[in-house]
Structure formats: C-alpha cells, structure tokens
Amino acid sequence: MGYPPEPWTLRGRMVVSVWMLPLALVPALPPELRGAVRVLRLGSRALIGTAWVDYRPGGDLSYRELLAAVLMRAGLRSRVTITHIWVDSPESRDGGRELWGIPKDLAAFELSDSRASAQSIAQADITRARPLVRVPIGFKCTQELHGRAKTTAVRATARCGPASVRWDIDGDGPLGFLRGRRPFLSLVADDFRMRFGAGRQAGS
Incomplete structure (x- = not known):
C-alpha cells in the first residue's frame, strides 16, 4: 500500500465555485447510490461544486487536485x-479509490x-481571493x-x-457540461487543516 491509512490529515488552500445546473445536465451517478442518497433539487435545478485544491506540505500527502461534486441528500441530511476528480499523485489516486x-x-x-490549469480539462484565473x-x-x-x-x-477549519x-472549460472534456456557464459563487479556503476519513484503530 503506497498511501497512508485513514484518516488523512491534510493542509493547504482550496478555491471553490458553486454552479446551478438544470437537472438534465447533472452527471450520472452510480446506480449503487440509489436509495442511499438523492440529488438535492432546487426546483428543476441542482447545485454542483468545483474546486481547485493545493494540498501542501505539513499533511500526510502533498499534491494538487481538481474536482466536481453534486450536492445530495440522505433524507433531510446533506x-x-x-x-469527477483528478490529482497529480498516484498515492492519492490509489488511496482515494480504495479507501x-x-x-x-x-x-x-x-x-x-x-x-x-489541468491539462485538457479546465483552466481558471483567480482574483480577489480574500x-x-x-x-x-x-x-x-x-x-x-x-x-x-x-x-x-x-x-x-480554514480562513474563508x-x-x-x-473558468475556461474544455467543451470536449469531461467537465464540458459546465462550458459556457458561470458559477454564482466562488470562495477561497486558505490555510485549511482537514481530517478526511475515520479514526485509526488503536495499535494500527
């Protein structure tokens, strides 16, 4: 195993954009999730989040990441x-998939x-991040x-x-469903300190 056991403790900087899309454009979800979660609907639309993340030294792994995620609900819980997610670390790729x-x-x-920028996927100019x-x-x-x-x-925790x-998104790429659209909200989460996953068992 070339990646740390969970939980991963991570540090860095993240820039998040939030988009509102028609339900018809929401990316397909694995059928195994049916019954566990549902897309959170706002009328005929859904919320999609995208993020550029720079995981910096001081955590379990250091790497860069671009992701897209759908806001869901499990009953009344979000x-x-x-x-969609890309990283430049084989350890992060393998750990994320397997854990x-x-x-x-x-x-x-x-x-x-x-x-x-992420090759053949998207690029972005980030300004006035405060x-x-x-x-x-x-x-x-x-x-x-x-x-x-x-x-x-x-x-x-983060300074938000x-x-x-x-955004400039490749229309023929995997995030092409966002091409030509604009996020309605963008935020920076600077100097974040994150814990991802369940606690390690005693003696592990």
Whole structure:
C-alpha cells in the first residue's frame, strides 16, 4: 500500500465555485447510490461544486487536485458525491479509490494562487481571493465502494472569504457540461487543516 491509512490529515488552500445546473445536465451517478442518497433539487435545478485544491506540505500527502461534486441528500441530511476528480499523485489516486470509492484519475497541473490549469480539462484565473476569518467546516461524502454506498466524514477549519474565478472549460472534456456557464459563487479556503476519513484503530 503506497498511501497512508485513514484518516488523512491534510493542509493547504482550496478555491471553490458553486454552479446551478438544470437537472438534465447533472452527471450520472452510480446506480449503487440509489436509495442511499438523492440529488438535492432546487426546483428543476441542482447545485454542483468545483474546486481547485493545493494540498501542501505539513499533511500526510502533498499534491494538487481538481474536482466536481453534486450536492445530495440522505433524507433531510446533506451529502456530497464526487463525480469527477483528478490529482497529480498516484498515492492519492490509489488511496482515494480504495479507501473511500472516490473516482480519482491522474492529470498534469499548473496551480498557483492566481492561476490554475489541468491539462485538457479546465483552466481558471483567480482574483480577489480574500480569506477573512477562520471557520469550522464539516460535511459527509457518499461514494460507491465495492458495490455499496460508503459515507465518509470530513472535518476542517480554514480562513474563508470571497473570490472571483473565471473558468475556461474544455467543451470536449469531461467537465464540458459546465462550458459556457458561470458559477454564482466562488470562495477561497486558505490555510485549511482537514481530517478526511475515520479514526485509526488503536495499535494500527
């Protein structure tokens, strides 16, 4: 096993954009999730989140990431399901797939505080990213793992604030369903400290 056991402790910087899409454009979800979670509907639309993430030294792994996720619900409880995700670390790819069912693939990245790109997928200009105050963040991620729904807790704190992100998405690429659209909200989560996954067993 070339990746750390869960939970992963991670640090870094994340820029998130939130999009509202017609339900017909929501990415297909694994059939194994039916009955466990449903897309959270806002009338005839759904919320999609995308994020550029720079996992920096000081955590269990350091790597870069681009993801897209759908806001879901389990009864009245909110969930997130990641539908698309790329990293530049084989260890992160393998651990994400095998521990939590997160469908990570590899991609080549260029990522700085003001510019982000993932080859043949998307690029973005990031401006006016103003981290303001440190706040707690918590959510649960539900994915398909070994034919069943697996829900994983994520806990973090970060200095959060508004950002302006101008996306340029490859229309023929896997995020082409967002091409020509604009997010209605973008945020920066700077100096985040994240715990992803369940606690290690004593003696492990």
